[in-house]
Amino acid sequence: MGRINTYILKQLLTMFGFFALVLVLIYWINRAVRLFDRLIADGQSALVFLEFTSLTLPWMIFAIAPIAGFAAVIYVVHRLVTDRELVVIQTAGLSVAQIAKPVWGFAVSLAVLTLVLSSILVPISQAQLHQRQMEVAENLTARLLTEGKFLTPSDTITFYLRHITAEGQLEGVFLNDASSPGKNITYSAAKAFLVRSKVGPRLVLIDGVIQNLDLNSEKLAVTQFNDFVINIGQIVSPGGTAPKGAEHFTSLELIQKLMSAPDMTQSARFDMLYTLHQRLAGPLLSICLVLIGFAVMVTARYSRFGHWRPILMAVIYLILIKFIEGLCLDYSRQNHAALWVLYLPSLFGAVLSYSIIFKSDQIWVSQKVPGV
Numbered sequence: 404m405g406r407i408n409t410y411i412l413k414q415l416l417t418m419f420g421f422f423a424l425v426l427v428l429i430y431w432i433n434r435a436v437r438l439f440d441r442l443i444a445d446g447q448s449a450l451v452f453l454e455f456t457s458l459t460l461p462w463m464i465f466a467i468a469p470i471a472g473f474a475a476v477i478y479v480v481h482r483l484v485t486d487r488e489l490v491v492i493q494t495a496g497l498s499v500a501q502i503a504k505p506v507w508g509f510a511v512s513l514a515v516l517t518l519v520l521s522s523i524l525v526p527i528s529q530a531q532l533h534q535r536q537m538e539v540a541e542n543l544t545a546r547l548l549t550e551g552k553f554l555t556p557s558d559t560i561t562f563y564l565r566h567i568t569a570e571g572q573l574e575g576v577f578l579n580d581a582s583s584p585g586k587n588i589t590y591s592a593a594k595a596f597l598v599r600s601k602v603g604p605r606l607v608l609i610d611g612v613i614q615n616l617d618l619n620s621e622k623l624a625v626t627q628f629n630d631f632v633i634n635i636g637q638i639v640s641p642g643g644t645a646p647k648g649a650e651h652f653t654s655l656e657l658i659q660k661l662m663s664a665p666d667m668t669q670s671a672r673f674d675m676l677y678t679l680h681q682r683l684a685g686p687l688l689s690i691c692l693v694l695i696g697f698a699v700m701v702t703a704r705y706s707r708f709g710h711w712r713p714i715l716m717a718v719i720y721l722i723l724i725k726f727i728e729g730l731c732l733d734y735s736r737q738n739h740a741a742l743w744v745l746y747l748p749s750l751f752g753a754v755l756s757y758s759i760i761f762k763s764d765q766i767w768v769s770q771k772v773p774g775v
Contacts, residue, residue, distance in 0.1 A: 514686035691752025698759035
């Protein structure tokens with residue numbers, strides 16, 4: 404029995420590594436192409452591109468690990484059936500629950516991997532990526548400080564600066580922002596200052612005018628101001644100057660913040676609790692996906708036409724559980740008192756896998772195995 408468990412577990416780990424590598428490459432190429440176009444268009448080097456893609460790698464592995472584990476168990480069990488190895492194990496008198504022991508070991512190992520990724524590695528890499536995005540946004544903003552030239556950092560942004568004094572004061576500033584659908588906003592100011600903040604560079608305009616043109620109604624609204632602040636980093640590099648969120652902290656750091664800051668806002672507390680519960684629910688769901696794939700394949704009846712039907716059924720179960728997961732995520736996000744809903748997909752998967760695995764031993768006893 405120990406050799407059988409070791410053999411199945413090795414097969415599962417090998418195929419998990421293969422499917423994880425393939426899925427990560429596919430996902431990485433899909434994201435890398437868009438990231439490469441954006442960074443190169445912003446004038447960044449290939450080293451910055453490699454750094455950004457490497458920082459997204461832990462998140463990619465976390466996202467595809469449950470799917471890779473599901474695909475691995477489907478493939479391994481299917482090969483055990485087609486090579487008649489499962490028939491030999493069955494005739495040795497082992498039940499489905501006994502054969503599931505190495506699968507349980509694989510599922511728990513996968514859950515530990517996803518828990519470490521979601522609680523430690525992914526937050527650390529996302530925090531580092533956030534910091535680098537802030538630095539890139541500041542670099543892009545610094546490039547705008549060119550006197551006497553109309554600059555277009557993007558297709559919807561036009562910037563002009565007449566003069567920069569020795570004290571760093573900007574004179575004769577013009578900024579046209581057409582990034583919002585149906586609107587065209589023009590800022591002009593006699594002078595301005597570029598300052599840093601925790602959420603990226605800010606442009607402080609002094610003594611100017613805002614012209615807001617509604618392209619649908621063709622109405623122009625003009626507003627004069629004494630001083631006005633623009634998040635120039637968000638305009639130049641959208642998404643690169645967002646404030647640091649709960650996803651950028653490890654689970655231990657979130658727990659420490661919840662315990663040390665009892666006076667934080669309800670919104671901030673909920674975001675932290677939501678993130679913590681989501682990180683716990685993900686590994687539990689990965690266990691259920693592996694067990695469901697195993698249960699459907701190992702209890703499938705013999706067919707001379709192959710095993711495409713149980714494979715299709717397993718995929719349908721996967722889609723159903725992921726659909727339920729999406730509904731639960733949206734519902735718990737909108738209802739602060741419903742964080743327990745995050746665990747419903749795992750509960751549904753556990754009940755489903757239990758009903759298939761532990762209630763199918765009667766079928767194994769009564770079913771006559773072909774060829775024996």
